[in-house]
Amino acid sequence: MAEYPNSFTKEDLLKCAEGQLFGPGNAQLPKPPMLMMDRITDISSNGGIHNKGHVVAEFDIAPSLWFFD
Numbered sequence: 001m002a003e004y005p006n007s008f009t010k011e012d013l014l015k016c017a018e019g020q021l022f023g024p025g026n027a028q029l030p031k032p033p034m035l036m037m038d039r040i041t042d043i044s045s046n047g048g049i050h051n052k053g054h055v056v057a058e059f060d061i062a063p064s065l066w067f068f069d
Contacts, residue, residue, distance in 0.1 A: 008040040033066050
């Protein structure tokens with residue numbers, strides 16, 4: 001059985017937005033400024049309300065962010 005990471009750094013998320021994390025043909029995250037998370041602290045393929053997976057992400061809020069303009 002394959003082992004997958006259970007967390008991702010900001011650098012990992014940016015790689016995913018560029019299509020460099022999971023390889024060609026796989027889903028990508030949006031690029032900044034629409035990438036609205038700074039890290040994923042926990043991710044698993046089980047858990048959650050329907051036992052289909054669980055993700056905990058964090059976003060560092062700052063007054064200078066575009067949506068406060």
